[in-house]
Amino acid sequence: MTVAPLPRASRRGLSREAADLIREAILAGRFPPAAQLREVELAAWLGVSRGSVREGLALLEREGLVHSVWHRGTTVIDVTAQDVEEVYGLRAALDRLAATGAQQNATADQLAELDTLVDAMSREIGGEASGTRLLALDIAFHDRIYDAANNRRLVDAWHAVRSQVHLFQLRRITLGYEHYRARVVDEHRELVALLRSDDRETLARRAEEHVDSARRGLLTGLRPAP
Structure with missing residues (x-):
């Protein structure tokens, strides 16, 4: 059986590390519910690229910890x-x-x-x-x-x-x-x-x-x- 080539795996180490550090900061109270999470500031703080931050935030969104809206950025979820x-x-x-x-x-x-x-x-x-x-x-x-x-x-x-x-x-x-x-x-x-x-x-x-x-x-x- 001939199998089509699989896409190459992307290197996600930095994005996962960014997700871990941002999560840690949120759960330590540094970013309260509804706080804005700005990619540029987070990238400078973590010393990684904006792309790594963006991927890290996407991981946190799948956890339900942050919420992203097109053209409005990402925020920590509110507590209703x-x-x-x-x-x-x-x-x-x-x-x-x-x-x-x-x-x-x-x-x-x-x-x-x-x-x-x-x-x-x-x-x-x-x-x-x-x-x-x-x-x-x-x-x-x-x-x-x-x-x-x-x-x-x-x-x-x-x-x-x-x-x-x-x-x-x-x-x-x-x-x-x-x-x-x-x-x-x-x-x-x-x-x-x-x-x-x-x-x-x-x-x-x-x-x-x-x-x-x-x-x-x-x-x-x-x-x-x-």
Whole structure:
């Protein structure tokens, strides 16, 4: 069988690196929701070509983290009530599957790693707590649960919304840090305890309630004061 030649692979190392660095800056709060992302400025900042930046932004758009409009440029996605309902509704279903899968498949070392992350959250709160550092531990905790579930397609689905979840949680912290700070350790410690139990029904319910608590907290902050 004769096969037509395939097109040559393009070198995408710089564009992926640009995407990683821009994503990191967005999730560190340097570019808030709805902020304009200008190719010329980003290229100078990163020391790469505008083409690499443009390709990197296209990768972030596929993640749902930025939005491009012809002749109007690229912006970090805004956080609207509809966005929150859609993203957190999907996340609740995914987290439920991840938690019950991890309950069945997690190793002792993976559960111990979750304990370590919760302890790190507690120390962060006990010191001069940084919302961005606390959130990074929170996201890492859920990454480990998805890994422990041992379901590659579920992990792929999580990564499809992970950046949006991270950005929305960052917005939640900005609008109501004390609400987040007061709950983050206890809720995650309870999830680890349930992962070690045989109570699948309670774990599934609490995994969804954990997400719903975040959804309600963010929506409350987004609503204008009466």
